[in-house]
Amino acid sequence: MIRFAALQFRIQAAIAFGALVVIAIVLAVTGPHLVTLYDTTVVPCSTHNDCSAATTALTDTDGPIQVFLTFLLLVVPALIGMFWGAPLIAREFETGTYRLAWTQGVTRTxxxxxxxxxxxxxxxxxxGLLSLMVTWWSSPIDTVSAKPFDPLYFGVRDLAPVGYAIFALVLGFSAGLVMRRTIPAMFTALVGFVAARFVMNSWMRPHLIAPLHRVYTINGSSPLNMGETPAGFGVTATTRGILPGDWVYSNQIVDKAGHSPTTAFIDRACPLGHASAQANYQTCATNLAARFHLLVTYQPESRYWTFQWYEMAIFIGLAAVVVGFCFVWIRRPS
Amino acid sequence: MTAVLETMGLGKQYGRRWALHDCTLSIPAGNVVGLVGPNGAGKTTMLQLAVGLLAPTTGSIAVLGDAPASSPAQLGKVGFVAQDTPAYARLSIAQHLHMGSWLNPDWDDEVATQRIDQLGLDPKQRAGSLSGGQRAQLALTLAIAKRPELLLLDEPVASLDPLARREFLQSLMEVVAEHGVSVVLSSHLVSDLERVCDYLVVLVDSHVRVAGEVSELLASHHRLSGLRRNPSTLPANQEVIEQSHTDKQSTLLVRTEEPILDPNWTVTPITFEDLVLAYMSQARDTKHLGRPALGVVS
Structure with missing residues (x-):
């Protein structure tokens, strides 16, 4: 059965591995340049404290390839679900060949x-190979840009894409099994996969592990932003003091009970008098510090791999549920 | 002799429609069975139940003593040629034979390659470019090279031209002669079945109308013609299958194991086609008129 399945699958596999080879060549040609650039411009810059030019130059290098790779790893799992998963069984129904396949000396299970x-x-x-190549190629840029939890990057690096691909494949397969038509099954796989990714990104991932809190007292050097907001004059905290790779959920100015200052309080505490901006800032910070402190809610960068493993495991778990359903469905009295 | 196909109260329901209803059959081994009936009578349902592609709604079915598709061994013992003889369009003939050898425990590669050779087919040719007749032959080859004990064929010749149809049935008969395999062949083409079958099952409106060996059925059915007469006056052992009446004359097709003694009848033997058509039209009559219609005749 394995040989026959391989025979049927060889064209799709050849296309995929051909594309993989082309991408590997492009990345092998351009990748070393990024590493060199990092070693020669970003590493020494810290000694003379002027890194912004060097990092900007690095993150701007090979822009089209960066965009392409991100896009590629976003869509590859969906493509696997649509073009591998859905036709795997729906085509057999459409062409009637399931009657040939299931009457050979091999059980349906x-x-x-x-x-x-x-x-x-x-x-x-x-x-796995694609993610490995992209992760390697992007590593100098990722080190500099330091936003591993950014929804755009988190799902296109390391382990997560593998979980997505497994889920998308079995989702497409199950849709083909139930619908018995390739095109509707492809569409269902796409919609289902995008929905699962969206739900995970927006609602599930932030709650997987309880975030950490960090409290800062407000003083002259506290990171505050003051200025006009659409709601009027306001003061907000910034996240200085938190590592750049951390995933910040929120940073707030709160009192002991967790309440933010009212607008009226801000208006009194932070006068926009005729004094200098620096003096205004000091007055504001002192007045706020009497009752308020800064509260940052975040996930530390050190949890990145835990989140990656969780992400992959959850999608593999979802896939396992779908596979179980397929085994029940294929044996049901039709 | 053991039964190759045995059903007890077998039924299959799709939504509210019964595709097959209360079907009890026991087909002995060593026959070429013709499963005949109009389109939509339940022939395909019956064969797909026998090969395990469908599961029964009611009753039970055993093929070669086991539930269909219950094990690789059971699947390997049953060769199946599905309706429209599906094949993988992108795979070559040789690749189809590989499939057969990989998936079937008793695969006979020699039989397969020999048959393809005899048919004059190029093993490298893709199944998608074969004619209907050639594809049917490929499907038959795949089914035969499994070395099955039972061969099930679902309308294998329906879409073939007369020449290809005859060639196909000829190769089927060669296989039967050579391998001694039992065959169940469905068709709505009576003339084709007449040529090859020695056992007949007539399936109409999802019910089995009659089943038995062709020679016995032909011996026990007679056409009676004579002066017009009410069929209800016939002896109890004569079952009327079909009747037609003119003002003066009655023509009946009756089934009886006993000799017909009434000298008023002219008794003529019936043909295979008469037999099949009589049972098929009987169903239509009873459906539209109901059985009491007999009483109308004076």
């Missing part, structure tokens, strides 16, 4: 196991 197993292995290999 085994047929399903091998088909899905092969699809999953191929998906893991393709996305």
């Amino acid at each position: 085994r047929w399903l196991s091998v088909k899905l197993g092969m699809g999953v292995v191929a998906s893991v290999v393709v996305t």
